[in-house]
Amino acid sequence: MIEQKSFPIYKPLAIVIGTSAGGVEALTKIFIGLRAGFSIPILVVQHISPSSDSYLPKHLNRLTTVSVNEAIDKTSIEEFNAYLAPPNYHMLVEEDRTISLTVDEKVSYARPSIDVLFETASRAYGRNLLGVIMTGANADGASGSKLLREMGGFLVVQDPKSAHISTMPEAALQLAGADYVTNLEGIIEFLNQLK
Amino acid sequence: MINEEINEIQNIEIRLFLEALFQRYDYDFRNYSQAHIKRRILHRMNLNNFKNISEMQHRILYDPSFVQQILLDLSINVTEMYRDPSFYAAVRKEVIPILKTYPFIKTWHAGCSTGEEVYSMAILMREEGLLNRSQIYATDFNHKVLKIAKEGIYPIDQIKDYTTNYQKSGGKESFSSYYDANYNSVIIDSSLKKNIVFADHNLVTDSVFAEVNLIICRNVLIYFNRELQDKVIKLFLDSLAPGGILCLGSKENLQYSTHFEMFSVIDAHEKIYRKEYRH
Ligand SMILES: C[S@@+](CC[C@H](N)C(=O)[O-])C[C@H]1O[C@@H](n2cnc3c(N)ncnc32)[C@H](O)[C@@H]1O
Numbered sequence: 001m002i003e004q005k006s007f008p009i010y011k012p013l014a015i016v017i018g019t020s021a022g023g024v025e026a027l028t029k030i031f032i033g034l035r036a037g038f039s040i041p042i043l044v045v046q047h048i049s050p051s052s053d054s055y056l057p058k059h060l061n062r063l064t065t066v067s068v069n070e071a072i073d074k075t076s077i078e079e080f081n082a083y084l085a086p087p088n089y090h091m092l093v094e095e096d097r098t099i100s101l102t103v104d105e106k107v108s109y110a111r112p113s114i115d116v117l118f119e120t121a122s123r124a125y126g127r128n129l130l131g132v133i134m135t136g137a138n139a140d141g142a143s144g145s146k147l148l149r150e151m152g153g154f155l156v157v158q159d160p161k162s163a164h165i166s167t168m169p170e171a172a173l174q175l176a177g178a179d180y181v182t183n184l185e186g187i188i189e190f191l192n193q194l195k
Numbered sequence: 196m197i198n199e200e201i202n203e204i205q206n207i208e209i210r211l212f213l214e215a216l217f218q219r220y221d222y223d224f225r226n227y228s229q230a231h232i233k234r235r236i237l238h239r240m241n242l243n244n245f246k247n248i249s250e251m252q253h254r255i256l257y258d259p260s261f262v263q264q265i266l267l268d269l270s271i272n273v274t275e276m277y278r279d280p281s282f283y284a285a286v287r288k289e290v291i292p293i294l295k296t297y298p299f300i301k302t303w304h305a306g307c308s309t310g311e312e313v314y315s316m317a318i319l320m321r322e323e324g325l326l327n328r329s330q331i332y333a334t335d336f337n338h339k340v341l342k343i344a345k346e347g348i349y350p351i352d353q354i355k356d357y358t359t360n361y362q363k364s365g366g367k368e369s370f371s372s373y374y375d376a377n378y379n380s381v382i383i384d385s386s387l388k389k390n391i392v393f394a395d396h397n398l399v400t401d402s403v404f405a406e407v408n409l410i411i412c413r414n415v416l417i418y419f420n421r422e423l424q425d426k427v428i429k430l431f432l433d434s435l436a437p438g439g440i441l442c443l444g445s446k447e448n449l450q451y452s453t454h455f456e457m458f459s460v461i462d463a464h465e466k467i468y469r470k471e472y473r474h
Contacts, residue, residue: 073417073446074424086446092230095206098421100228101446103273103414120230126199151198 012130018114020047020136022164031063033188042082050088073101085112093121108140118144127152134158136168145176208248226423274308277360285465301407306415307333310344334396347383413444435470
């Protein structure tokens with residue numbers, strides 16, 4: 001089920017990351033680990049309580065040279081930037097590579113939902129998209145990961161054995177398979193070799 | 196056929212689908228967020244086991260009852276009372292003092308959905324002593340939600356959250372004094388409805404209908420593309436009296452609008468703007 005495809009030859013045009021329980025820690029490690037000057041735009045859905053403030057983007061922003069911000073509706077997706085879905089909004093990628101936010105019903109009990117980001121980003125970026133699924137306690141992201149691979153994107157899944165909570169990576173592996181399965185350190189190393 | 200090609204074909208089909216919906220029924224979704232529309236249309240296609248979007252287009256052209264389903268799919272009506280309590284707190288602090296200087300206040304809720312936002316604001320106005328000199332227009336293009344808004348009957352299981360929101364927003368009374376509770380629903384106190392007119396208005400195809408002092412349009416513009424957002428902002432600009440106030444949703448902003456310089460910022464975080472007096 002898990003295919004170990006060779007690493008993408010092309011630098012992807014965007015990276016989408018989905019995570020839930022345990023994700024703040026995992027994201028913290030990822031952003032600390034990114035090499036200085038990392039340029040590929042990153043879009044992140046971290047499941048988060050609807051009433052939480054904008055702590056997470058500020059926190060992550062301090063860890064890296066990437067400029068991390070809460071996503072604003074209709075922003076163009078730019079290099080050297082990372083965009084976090086705001087609490088209580090879905091984050092969608094338009095095919096003109098701008099961000100739209102919506103307040104649609106929850107998907108897989110979540111808003112923001114990883115599936116919504118992965119599906120729309122897959123349609124916008126096709127084979128030029130890299131997806132990363134990490135620790136989490138539900139199956140959100142699995143069907144988005146499936147579409148991502150169908151559209152030719154490259155999927156990295158955190159090794160469930162190494163994940164704080166394994167449900168989310170397991171669900172993704174089961175439905176979508178993966179191009180590369182590794183622990184957090186491996187994900188960081190993988191991201192840093194993209195050029 | 197490879198998936199990238201299918202994606203391209205679907206984009207063509209969607210443009211044709213929206214064109215059909217517009218030409219046959221006058222509903223204009225052509226400049227809505229493309230990613231949103233595509234998600235919703237593909238979702239419907241899969242649910243109803245259509246082979247492709249073209250097949251669905253055929254169905255809407257020949258089956259008007261199916262159009263109602265599509266309208267529900269495309270218009271998202273998710274709402275709540277005192278959504279974003281900090282916004283209502285900011286209105287109390289920064290907007291009410293301005294409105295208090297007016298002898299009569301006209302408010303427009305654009306895209307009011309099932310009315311929770313309208314009643315939240317009406318309660319706030321009552322507590323600030325402004326409701327009896329107010330005229331409130333609450334509009335949406337979806338008849339189904341307008342009917343619910345008019346009735347003002349809501350499921351009781353949400354009242355707990357709404358009460359919390361109300362208190363966080365700086366509510367001054369006991370929230371339960373604004374509704375009558377039944378077994379599984381609440382009905383909004385009818386005295387709050389006295390100055391409210393609920394009406395059908397489409398932000399894309401209809402024009403200015405009144406000069407107002409306050410426009411509240413939250414979580415509607417996010418569904419439009421930039422171009423349409425700009426057009427609707429212009430409609431708001433033309434509807435506002437000089438010094439009139441525009442309130443958008445927490446994650447919406449005027450930043451990308453070509454009309455930005457016609458407004459001053461009252462609260463950047465809560466997205467509250469004021470139309471300049473000049474011009
Ligand atoms: C997500 S709801 C927002 C409800 C409320 N303002 C709030 O923030 O809680 C969006 C509303 O906008 C309405 N809407 C969408 N397009 C519209 C249009 N072209 N004209 C008028 N209303 C529209 C929908 O029917 C829906 O009720």
